[in-house]
């Protein structure tokens with residue numbers, strides 16, 4: 001049996017302001033750092049350890065990975081940063097307030113952008129300085145790969161799943177204990193792939209920040225169980241809060 005731990009980054013500056021973030025490289029808040037450290041302490045207390053960590057190229061996930069590992073005295077393990085684990089690209093919604101978007105376009109529309117499986121948010125326009133081709137971090141990658149200007153979850157699955165299959169899974173099969181520090185929707189994409197989850201089910205999944213998710217997998221990689229580590233009532237409330245981020249402001 002294998003154990004795999006996946007964690008969404010702690011609260012980011014834009015989570016706090018309720019803005020769509022996507023590939024925007026926004027840092028954690030103080031609370032985000034502290035929650036990530038608390039997750040590390042909890043993992044250590046519960047007897048977890050790691051040999052290797054995978055994260056995205058976005059600092060909210062990288063800083064979460066290091067905060068967790070620091071609390072576990074595991075700063076020395078390899079931390080692999082790869083854009084395949086980036087958040088879903090949120091296109092032209094990046095930087096927009098989720099509540100304001102719901103007030104303007106309706107909750108249904110915003111929910112469709114956030115949770116439908118195959119509807120892409122509006123694309124970032126040509127020439128926008130936020131496009132991957134204008135970011136130094138993606139310069140080398142862009143020589144061989146076409147990077148997105150928007151993504152639906154299906155697109156995110158298409159980049160996350162091969163990376164998991166070809167890069168991460170072989171390490172788990174070698175017996176390495178793996179931590180993945182990623183994002184709400186890249187984690188949902190991983191879950192969809194690992195569990196072979198139907199589309200109708202993944203649309204209803206919301207991932208709380210800085211909460212370790214534990215997978216037990218059989219030797220042939222079937223899911224034995226999946227659970228969140230921590231206070232189950234608090235986790236339930238955190239999941240509800242993520243779900244409700246795109247509710248209209250009261251009175252609208």
Ligand SMILES: O=C(O)[C@H](O)COP(=O)(O)O
Pocket residue numbers: 019020021022023087090114183184185242245
């Ligand atoms: O990119 C973002 O805005 C968040 O990390 C995830 O947002 P969502 O829960 O609205 O998909």
